[in-house]
Amino acid sequence: MPWTPRTAAHRDPEQWRRRGLLPPADVDALVHARLGWLPVDDPAYADFFIDPSTSVRSG
Numbered sequence: 001m002p003w004t005p006r007t008a009a010h011r012d013p014e015q016w017r018r019r020g021l022l023p024p025a026d027v028d029a030l031v032h033a034r035l036g037w038l039p040v041d042d043p044a045y046a047d048f049f050i051d052p053s054t055s056v057r058s059g
Contacts, residue, residue, distance in 0.1 A: 013023035
């Protein structure tokens with residue numbers, strides 16, 4: 001489910017960075033870069049610790 005910003009400050013990536021946070025679009029890009037090759041609809045914490053060089057088991 002995409003995140004919907006509520007205020008102009010939420011839509012401004014610099015406001016996120018000023019507070020030491022990544023804007024939602026950057027987080028989405030990181031998740032896609034790390035898990036884009038996996039058939040994952042709803043990523044879980046453990047999905048980030050899978051070695052991308054290993055084959056994915058079908059279950």
